[in-house]
Amino acid sequence: MAQVKNRLTPFFENITFDREDNELILNFGPQHPSAHGQLRLMLHLQQEQIVKAHPDVGYLHRGMEKMAENMIYNEFMPTTDRMDYIASSSNNYGFALAVEKLIDVEVPRRAKVIRMMLLEINRLMSHLFWLATTALDIGAMTVFLYAFREREYLMDIIEGYCGARLTHAAIRIGGVPLDIQDSFITQLRTFLDKLPANIKDYEDLLDTNRIWLMRMEEVGTISTEMALSWGCTGPMLRASGVQWDIRKEEPYELYDEIEFNVPYSDKGDNFARYRVYMEEMRETAKILYQTIDMYEETVKNGQTELMAHAPKYISAPKLDIMTQNYSLMQHFVLVTQGMRPPVGEVYIATESPKGELGFFINSQGGPYPYRLKLRAPSFWHTGILTDLLPGHYIPDVVSIIGTTNIVFGEVDR
Amino acid sequence: MRAYTPKDDVQAKSYYTDRYYVAPQVPKQEVETDEVFAADLAALKAKFEVKESFIQVGQMVVYINANDIYGVLEFLRDELTYTQLSEMSAIDWLAKDNTFEIFYQMLSMTKRKRLRIKFFINKGEAVDSVESLFRCADWSEREMFDMFGIEANNHPFMKRILLPYDWQGNPLLKTYPLEGDEFAAWYEVDKIYGKEARDVIGPEIRDTARVDRYDSERFARLGFEVPKGTEITGNEEPNKQDYQEEGGVFLVKKFTKDASKIIDDPQR
Numbered sequence: 001m002a003q004v005k006n007r008l009t010p011f012f013e014n015i016t017f018d019r020e021d022n023e024l025i026l027n028f029g030p031q032h033p034s035a036h037g038q039l040r041l042m043l044h045l046q047q048e049q050i051v052k053a054h055p056d057v058g059y060l061h062r063g064m065e066k067m068a069e070n071m072i073y074n075e076f077m078p079t080t081d082r083m084d085y086i087a088s089s090s091n092n093y094g095f096a097l098a099v100e101k102l103i104d105v106e107v108p109r110r111a112k113v114i115r116m117m118l119l120e121i122n123r124l125m126s127h128l129f130w131l132a133t134t135a136l137d138i139g140a141m142t143v144f145l146y147a148f149r150e151r152e153y154l155m156d157i158i159e160g161y162c163g164a165r166l167t168h169a170a171i172r173i174g175g176v177p178l179d180i181q182d183s184f185i186t187q188l189r190t191f192l193d194k195l196p197a198n199i200k201d202y203e204d205l206l207d208t209n210r211i212w213l214m215r216m217e218e219v220g221t222i223s224t225e226m227a228l229s230w231g232c233t234g235p236m237l238r239a240s241g242v243q244w245d246i247r248k249e250e251p252y253e254l255y256d257e258i259e260f261n262v263p264y265s266d267k268g269d270n271f272a273r274y275r276v277y278m279e280e281m282r283e284t285a286k287i288l289y290q291t292i293d294m295y296e297e298t299v300k301n302g303q304t305e306l307m308a309h310a311p312k313y314i315s316a317p318k319l320d321i322m323t324q325n326y327s328l329m330q331h332f333v334l335v336t337q338g339m340r341p342p343v344g345e346v347y348i349a350t351e352s353p354k355g356e357l358g359f360f361i362n363s364q365g366g367p368y369p370y371r372l373k374l375r376a377p378s379f380w381h382t383g384i385l386t387d388l389l390p391g392h393y394i395p396d397v398v399s400i401i402g403t404t405n406i407v408f409g410e411v412d413r
Numbered sequence: 414m415r416a417y418t419p420k421d422d423v424q425a426k427s428y429y430t431d432r433y434y435v436a437p438q439v440p441k442q443e444v445e446t447d448e449v450f451a452a453d454l455a456a457l458k459a460k461f462e463v464k465e466s467f468i469q470v471g472q473m474v475v476y477i478n479a480n481d482i483y484g485v486l487e488f489l490r491d492e493l494t495y496t497q498l499s500e501m502s503a504i505d506w507l508a509k510d511n512t513f514e515i516f517y518q519m520l521s522m523t524k525r526k527r528l529r530i531k532f533f534i535n536k537g538e539a540v541d542s543v544e545s546l547f548r549c550a551d552w553s554e555r556e557m558f559d560m561f562g563i564e565a566n567n568h569p570f571m572k573r574i575l576l577p578y579d580w581q582g583n584p585l586l587k588t589y590p591l592e593g594d595e596f597a598a599w600y601e602v603d604k605i606y607g608k609e610a611r612d613v614i615g616p617e618i619r620d621t622a623r624v625d626r627y628d629s630e631r632f633a634r635l636g637f638e639v640p641k642g643t644e645i646t647g648n649e650e651p652n653k654q655d656y657q658e659e660g661g662v663f664l665v666k667k668f669t670k671d672a673s674k675i676i677d678d679p680q681r
Contacts, residue, residue, distance in 0.1 A: 058575035065560075066584050070425040070591060101470050102439060228496050231549030242522065249525050337427060344439025346470045347518050347529065349499065360518065362504055365436025367427045371585075375500040375518070383552040412575060 022046065028397065030059045036133065036401060037408030039382065043389070043397070050397070053389035055382050060412040068372040072338025073099055073173060076372075081167035083376060084410045086129050087122035089158075090352040092171040097252060098348040098359035099173045102341045103313045108305035110298040111175035112253045117188075117291045118161070118170055119253075120284045124195075125154050126353035127281050131202060134274075134402035138215050143205050150191075150198055157187050173339075174314035175307035185292055195285050199278060206274075216271035220388055220400035223268060230387070231380040234355025235280065236404065239273040241266035246351040258290050273403040313339040338367035347375075354378055354405055376410040421508040422587040441467040449524050453493050461485055473528040479515075483541045485530060486517065490546060495519040495528065498547040501554070503561045505587050511536050513563055517543075534563070542568040560585040579604075 028041040038059030044052035064083070068076045080095045081088040093115060100107065107115075132147035155165045160181050162170040170176065206212045222232070227240035237244055245262040247255040263279035265272035298304075308314055315334050316327035343365045349358040355377025362371040381404045389397060444454050444466050450473040454466055457475065461484065464476040477485055489495040500518040507513070517530040534540060542565035544550045554565040555574040562583040564571055572578060581596055582589055602614050624632055627645045637649045 058573075058577075061575040063584055066589075069585075104439075226548075229548040231498060231547065244522050249522075337429060340434075340436065342437040342439045344441075344469060345474070345529075346439070347472060347500070347527065348470075349520075349527075356499065358500055358518070360500060360502075360516075363439075368425055371504045373500060373502050379552065380549045383549060386551075387548065 023051065026394070030056075036406055038412070039401070039406070039408065041385065041389075041397070043394070045394070048393045050389050050392055050394070053385055055385045057379075057382055057408070057411050060408045062413065064413040065372055065374060068369055068374075070368060072367045073341070073369070074334075074338065076369075077172070078167065078169045081169055082409050083374065083413060084126075084352060084354060084357070084378070084407050085166055086407055087126035087353045088166060089118045089122045089168045089170050090126075090350065090357060092169060093119055094348065094350045094352065094357045094359050096171050096173045097350060098346055098361050099341065100308075101348050102344060102346045102361055102363055103310065103339070105174055105308040105310045105313065107175050107253075107308050108303065109254075110179075110295070110303045111306045111308075113291055113294045113298055114176045114180055114306075115171055116253050116255070116258075117180070117288065117295070118158070118168070118176075120288050120291065121154055121158060121188075122168075123284050123353045124281060124288075125151050125158075127277050127284070128154070130277060130353075130402075130405045134399070134405075135202075135206065135212075137398050137402045138212060140205065140209070140212065143202055146198065146201060146205075150195070153187075153191050157184060157191070160184065160187070172307065174310065175305075177306070179304075179306060180295070185295065188288065188292065192285050192288055196282070199281055203278060213271070215395070215399045216274055216403075217269060219270045219392065219396050220403060221267070221269045222384065222388060224266075226384070226387065227268070230384040232355070232384060233377045233380075234351065234353070235273055235276045236355060236377075236381055236384075238262065238264040239276045240268040246349055246356060250349070252350060254294065257294070258287055260287050270399055270403040273405075277405075313341070340365055340367050349375070352377065354407065354410065355381065374413050376413060378404075378406040378408075378410040382406050382411050419508065420588070423590060424587050425591070439469055441469050444468055444473060447473070449526055450528070453526075453528070456493060457485065457488065460488060471527075473526070474531060475528060476531050479532045479534050479538070479540065482515075482517070482530070482532065483543055483546070486519075486543050486546050489519055489528075489530075493521065494523045495521045495526075497522065498543070498549055498553075499527070501543075501550060502557050503563055503585075505561065505585065506533075507536055508587055513561060515540055515557075515563070539564040539566050541566050544568055559583070562586070 024045045026043040026045050028043055030038045030040040032039075038057075040056040040059065042054040042056060043050050062082070064079055067079055071079070077092060077095060080091040083091045128147045128151040132144045132151070135143035135147070158168060158170070159165050160183060161178065162168045164170075222236070222240045224241045227237050227242065232240065233244075241264065243262050243264040246252075248260075248262050260283045263276050263283065265276055307317060311327075311330050313334070315321065315331040316324070320327040321331045322328075341363045343363060345360070345362045347358055347360040349356045351357075356375065357377060358375030360371070360373035360375065361369050364370040385400070385404070388400060392400065445451050447468055450468060454463065454473065454475065457463060461481045462478055464478070466473065466475045468474070486498070497520040498517060499520050501516060504514040504516070512533045512535055514531060514533055518527065519530065520527050540554075540563060542550065542554055544554065544565070544567070551569070552574060554568055555570070555572065557563050558565065558571055559573040559575055560583055573580060576584070598617065599608075599611055602611055606614065626632070626634065629639050629641060629643045629645055634649075636651050636654075638652045639645065639649055
């Protein structure tokens, strides 16, 4: 049979392009492994170069602000775990601190020290996780395995404290529920003693690695103006030349008694952010050593209280509840009806591993917050991709998303 | 008589309130008690109308006119070093007096001070976008539009951000139902298959552990396996399945329950 001549022409040659400019729209995500969760990016490409980027978020939206408006304050605490689930104690803490400012209670010293320990362990966990996943995105598998090994050790310590590895709910409004376990300090010391060598291992693998440098240096440069205008905070802002750390500038807990530096860089590129993260891990280790000393001091001074004494808002210790009638009544009312903070408004920002984590609470004197706004740093660190990505190439997208360190539990809330 | 439930606020209510309970206030201080804030407020008052101002929990709160917002934020950013807009959103007061309260949380890094600019707008009114002053307002205003339906004038891309574009209703309004309504319940079915498929597909099953022993399409019946689609009467013969082929394997003795000795003495 005679062949039909047309059949031989390749199929794609029959396609005509409507657009003259050769612009291709690439849909990136929401299931891309390097999108760190549910990020969808619509990238307008000119060859391999991005001319326009449109981040699309909301795939993990759970309506946390709405949930908060219909929960009593203590009930909302485990929900905050699900924001930045890489470092969940920092969310617990941000919420607890905001409510404590609202009801004006002072947390006992030992509880403050334990909280700081938890916060800094969470920061280390978050930074190690960041390093592991970013390195993996770039292709450095070894660093991923090393960093996860260390993170696992920290998660074991946390698990020994509160029983959970990721969603800790380890901080209560008014203090902490438990004293640290016996092995906590020994384990932490063992870990911290090894940490400098571990960080050096990562740096040996990465700092002079040609591939790492090519993917990181001069890529994703954020100027100071851009960082300020986009509301960047945390390492994103510090890598862009602003030495601003809320722990230092507006100290909460006992951070004003602690000596630590705020590492920053004025380069603003991916590599600067990487350096800031690495230096912050070292600073965090310094802080943790000091909190161990502070803890041992509270033991020496016999400061054993873990929860603030404010019977209107916070339940009495378990021993009192079990032995004293009035404490039991208070506890019953606080659990069934919830605390009723005074009428007023508060916005409290804390330095979470990702940046400024703010809780805005408007209370109308009822057991439910009238309005609760969660200011999550990752939300704007995702938004900045709109302005940051154009001009870069497709492989840069992966490394830029990596160094922005966004977590979608927090972006979508 | 049935208790009246307000329709303009369907949120959770405390089931018990003491009639004589008067909620205390978070104390407010005069702005004059803080030098930095007093100077900022004086500078602000010279150019704009300030309706009310006080300090609460260490932060200054300033009420202004809705029309002034762009000018005020520009003045704060350029003259008073409040270079960062940390957060902005709205509070729903529709049930009380048909207004929204909009707040802008500002931060000055050089003064280490935070202040909150606030104003009221009526329902249906729009706010002026401050996106050209602070790029982060691009996303905040979109979120506010998404959650409250408040539009921002001169915004470059006024679309929903967290919810899908075709979503109905604004979740953070106090009138928004706490449980999904009909639209939400059938959202995926309507969108993918069309409304007429509702009867075919049926309502969503929320019980993840559900097992239907009469459904041979979707559930395996261990020990009582039947071909897919068989009508199940309940009198099915058990499916005896040998774990070991007839004739046995070299050196492996076939296990039979009857032939084996069962030790049931726990104290053995």
